Amino acid sequence: MPITSGPETKKSAALPTIAIVGRPNVGKSSLFNAIVGRRVSIVHEMPGVTRDRVVAPLARGVRRFQLIDTGGLGMLPGESRKVDVWDSRIADQVKVAVEDADVLIFVANVQDGVVNLDEEVARKLRESGKPVLLAANKCDNPALADQAVEFMRLGFAEVYPVSCLHRNGVNALVESAIGLLPETERPREDGGVDGLDSENIARKLNIAVVGRPNVGKSSLVNALLGEERVMVSDVAGTTRDAIDVDFELRFRGAMHPATLVDTAGLRKTAKVDTVVEYFSVMRAKSAIERADLILFVVEASPDGVTAQDRRIAGLIQQSGKGCVLVANKFDVYKETYKVKQMESEVRYSLPGMNYAPLVFVSARDRWNLDGLLDRIAGVMEQLELKIPTGVLNRVITDAFEGHTPPVVGAAPLKLFYASMIGMTPPRILLFVNNPKYCADNYLTFLRNVVRNAFDLSGLPIEIELRERPKKVLSIRSEPGMPRKRGSRKPAAAPEKKSGKPAAGKSAPRKGAPKKRGRK
Incomplete structure (x- = not known):
């Protein structure tokens, strides 16, 4: 990568x-x-x-x-x-x-x-x-x-x-x-102008830092920025507004513009007891919706993942945004517990976040921030990935052939075609014989196959099943009257003989000699 x-x-x-x-x-x-x-x-x-x-x-x-x-x-x-x-x-x-x-x-x-x-x-x-x-x-x-x-x-x-x-x-x-403002045109080494490059502003990456109160979100923001930009204290609810801070992250050998958003801690709805805190929660949820990447901060302790963490994980999954799981305050437990022990505990407590890479950090000691920045850069790489249709169909077809889907309903699931219809998050459309024939665990299996094949770490994958139309009617056929290929227009039925003469012909007179043909 x-x-x-x-x-x-x-x-x-x-x-x-x-x-x-x-x-x-x-x-x-x-x-x-x-x-x-x-x-x-x-x-x-x-x-x-x-x-x-x-x-x-x-x-x-x-x-x-x-x-x-x-x-x-x-x-x-x-x-x-x-x-x-x-x-x-x-x-x-x-x-x-x-x-x-x-x-x-x-x-x-x-x-x-x-x-x-x-x-x-x-x-x-x-x-x-x-x-x-x-x-x-x-x-x-x-x-x-x-x-x-x-x-x-x-x-x-x-x-x-x-x-x-x-x-x-x-x-x-x-x-x-x-x-009264000074002139904004300040030349850069690449010939651009600071503050006036609309292309860079449009491509700016929004990174939201979310989590429950007192897990170290503001401390992590200050550690990444290298300055005391936002207030930090042991009092829950110190941060109220969603604080946007512009910074640059090294990506692909160049500095990439980004915005780091510090948010208020998300408490259980029943415990939100003031109007100000209600507005703070609304600002935090809005930051999740407009973010390109979410840093989900939890506490790195044996019992650090709580029910509220699982609720926040559900919000992140519903948003469909890229995510990096950050276990902060590891400096308190790294002498007692190993990383693998803590990782298994966090993964067990947050089963729905298995797609998100997990990084252990200490914002107070600035420990392993380089590893976190590496993970952020890796997810940024995947946000721009486009999967060719031919390659995607080969991967899905191999998965069907290697692991036959279980029979659900009246017939087995059949795959006809696969296509990528979205990027953030990756959305894949599968044309099948009947979506009801697909088991939930097999759909999870297909997500994991796509993630492993294209290294989509940190991004949720959405797979939509759609039934392929059985018949495609010709645009020349009349509504409700499908015509088979090669059919001809039926000939007119012959007229029945009757005693009455045909229109335009006079009846023969009585006693007139009949014409005889030559022998």
Whole structure:
């Protein structure tokens, strides 16, 4: 398998960036969703819902850029009382976003007026030296828009009254921010342009990291990226939004653009007790649907695979996406258990995921990440595989001849033709005499034959059975009147003799001499 000379990942070349900042509960996520045009960030009236940096690539005309939503800055300098446990960590995330951004959009709540936290955020943004646009949000009526003048005392040149609810003033704000962005044309060694190569953007691979809470999904994302990109803690539910992070993976000797998606932990539906967690679960399921490849993270322990893991495995199987099974936290048990022991335990607990390659890793110690990247590259190779029809028919025919299908019903199963009708996942169509004559275990046998013949590791295989039409009617035949080949039109029946003369002939007169022919 032509994979790579050595696994490697690195951060993708950054597009020009616009970051949205402000204190908690002023509508930053609402503004982010209004600009993006869809619900990406979770919006709720409870402060502190957004914790990590949520990034979305956008294009307006010929300009491409990244939009970043950040958590609220909820601490004043030296404040220690009534401080949330996440405030300092959110502040660190915002600091990184401000440093990486080219333009900042400072959001304030016009209905609250200027508060102390607004002044503190404004001071920090002025110290950054970046261009800042002040958006006075929640101007849902003209009277509130007039009150936005109050925010001029924060020291910025202009205030943009906006209403995310009615989308008033959003386009003017975005156009002004785009006008402050630097030029995006940065030449590359291959002659392309960073951020403007639409072909690379279209071929970007989406890799979703899913699993139940506290199995180390965020730790694995940080280990693969080589930086503390998303928050990690022992508290279940730390990750809320689906966090997209662009990076590049070495594949076929070149760097391939990809997006790594960190998702919230999927708990049992009956245990989802808050609206925010419900939205987090919906974002995680959406990430599975739009992913090309799924990293299903479980805990590498003797009793680590739980009933919830099996439910998540069912979601992945229903999605039909490629999958790599990642057993994390192996550093805790590798001194006591061998890899083969743990592998047999995981395979026994997740029988439906036998098609997915299993990799043991330790995100904390960055152990065996190269093996994981090799497996990812291998599945990427299979995603582009096209099986020729002739080769596929020979493989299926040999399987039928080598292992005769069991008789189910009135007659044995017969194969007429096989064809590949889909790629992701591989979908194979078999024309047979009757689909009801195929046993379920024989269909599983055929899937394994195709997987082993073409090394389709990591991809589920769908086989559709279809009955071949018994007769194909000619397009010249009338409906309901099939005509056999070689048949001729029947001759007209002879007329019966009657006493009446035929039409157009006169009857002979009585007594007239009969004509006699010559002897």
